[in-house]
Amino acid sequence: MHMVKADVKMDIYSHNDHIAGHVREYLGKHGIYAVNVMGAPGAGKTTSLERLMKHLPGKVYVIEGDIESDLDTERLRRQNVPAAQINTFGACHLDAPLVHNAVHAMAFPEPGILFIENVGNLVCPAELTIGENSKLLIVSVTDGSDKPYKYPLAFEKADVVLLNKVDLLPYLDFDEEFFMKGLRHLNKVAPVFKVSGKTGEGYAEAAQWLTRAAASAAGQ
Amino acid sequence: MHMVKADVKMDIYSHNDHIAGHVREYLGKHGIYAVNVMGAPGAGKTTSLERLMKHLPGKVYVIEGDIESDLDTERLRRQNVPAAQINTFGACHLDAPLVHNAVHAMAFPEPGILFIENVGNLVCPAELTIGENSKLLIVSVTDGSDKPYKYPLAFEKADVVLLNKVDLLPYLDFDEEFFMKGLRHLNKVAPVFKVSGKTGEGYAEAAQWLTRAAASAAGQ
Numbered sequence: 001m002h003m004v005k006a007d008v009k010m011d012i013y014s015h016n017d018h019i020a021g022h023v024r025e026y027l028g029k030h031g032i033y034a035v036n037v038m039g040a041p042g043a044g045k046t047t048s049l050e051r052l053m054k055h056l057p058g059k060v061y062v063i064e065g066d067i068e069s070d071l072d073t074e075r076l077r078r079q080n081v082p083a084a085q086i087n088t089f090g091a092c093h094l095d096a097p098l099v100h101n102a103v104h105a106m107a108f109p110e111p112g113i114l115f116i117e118n119v120g121n122l123v124c125p126a127e128l129t130i131g132e133n134s135k136l137l138i139v140s141v142t143d144g145s146d147k148p149y150k151y152p153l154a155f156e157k158a159d160v161v162l163l164n165k166v167d168l169l170p171y172l173d174f175d176e177e178f179f180m181k182g183l184r185h186l187n188k189v190a191p192v193f194k195v196s197g198k199t200g201e202g203y204a205e206a207a208q209w210l211t212r213a214a215a216s217a218a219g220q
Numbered sequence: 221m222h223m224v225k226a227d228v229k230m231d232i233y234s235h236n237d238h239i240a241g242h243v244r245e246y247l248g249k250h251g252i253y254a255v256n257v258m259g260a261p262g263a264g265k266t267t268s269l270e271r272l273m274k275h276l277p278g279k280v281y282v283i284e285g286d287i288e289s290d291l292d293t294e295r296l297r298r299q300n301v302p303a304a305q306i307n308t309f310g311a312c313h314l315d316a317p318l319v320h321n322a323v324h325a326m327a328f329p330e331p332g333i334l335f336i337e338n339v340g341n342l343v344c345p346a347e348l349t350i351g352e353n354s355k356l357l358i359v360s361v362t363d364g365s366d367k368p369y370k371y372p373l374a375f376e377k378a379d380v381v382l383l384n385k386v387d388l389l390p391y392l393d394f395d396e397e398f399f400m401k402g403l404r405h406l407n408k409v410a411p412v413f414k415v416s417g418k419t420g421e422g423y424a425e426a427a428q429w430l431t432r433a434a435a436s437a438a439g440q
Binding site: 040041042066067068069071090092119120121122123124127140142143144146147149150151152153165167168171 | 347367371
């Protein structure tokens with residue numbers, strides 16, 4: 001909400017970051033590595049989590065952030081994944097206080113990875129930290145190769161990128177070189193894994209990256 | 221930005237709506253019917269405008285709203301479409317003051333339709349009027365059939381819906397009945413046109429609807 005005066009916005013951000021620090025510390029004590037999962041509506045966030053889980057050796061927890069509905073949480077619970085729902089009822093992204101409350105209502109009986117699936121939105125979620133250790137950005141090839149140019153912040157802040165729905169590439173005019181040029185202009189280091197939620201390809205490699213990142217954060 | 225106190229938010233909205241009224245009045249005097257084009261990143265907004273134009277009998281003007289970049293504006297200008305660029309530099313949607321300034325910098329030598337392409341975002345643009353006569357929502361079948369359930373406001377507020385990329389339906393598990401059930405729960409009246417930016421199918425019918433809506437607004 002850019003119309004809010006800059007000083008109000010600064011106050012909101014510093015309050016948020018303060019609470020995000022608490023969330024990160026609390027999760028760290030429980031041996032939980034937190035991943036902020038960002039992407040546009042329909043990028044394949046929940047499907048990607050389902051695919052990643054199958055390749056992750058440890059325990060997985062999920063917080064689902066949605067404006068309304070708990071479709072994805074119910075879907076995960078049917079698979080016996082410990083999943084909590086946050087509904088923002090209008091707000092376009094999660095913030096640290098919302099995640100703080102959800103995290104304190106959850107049980108973390110063993111160490112593992114907590115995926116926090118943000119509201120489907122390629123703009124606002126990138127502005128705020130919510131206590132995560134890393135940001136996982138999921139983009140779909142069906143959305144076109146110009147996305148890094150138009151929505152730079154999410155690409156700039158990503159620690160790892162999943163380029164999803166590659167099974168549809170034969171039917172699209174996706175320009176991978178243009179996409180990668182735009183991404184690398186903003187972000188020199190984030191690895192990009194080409195995946196398909198439909199076929200499952202690529203998720204084993206992405207899960208390996210996450211496993212290493214979690215181990216490294218735990219000082220192992 | 222839901223963390224802003226409710227009264228601040230109310231003030232922002234009423235100021236915005238006041239200016240939106242001015243924009244609508246100014247455009248009306250010039251015989252311009254304004255369409256607020258909303259949709260997630262990659263829904264095919266600009267491509268759909270290019271397709272619609274070919275079937276619209278009168279003059280067409282475009283304002284492109286993007287966080288950064290003027291890729292789409294340059295693309296339209298190469299086709300001799302009078303197009304103006306608004307860059308929000310971070311903000312997740314257009315607002316009436318931004319549109320007000322853009323509209324006053326444009327020339328409207330003859331009556332017609334002004335498309336105002338909002339920032340790619342299925343959440344925030346639906347919250348604000350920007351001086352439009354109607355809201356055109358573009359959604360892609362590649363994003364899945366659950367979108368009305370997860371992002372209700374945009375579907376509730378839409379006057380007309382384009383369901384895009386139907387050429388990809390054979391390769392997807394899109395559940396049209398579920399989509400329509402979710403949409404009709406929120407919005408009983410908005411017509412839905414199935415279109416393909418790639419093949420051009422469906423746009424003639426959608427353009428007919430727009431032509432009639434514009435004529436009706438002009439009291440013809």
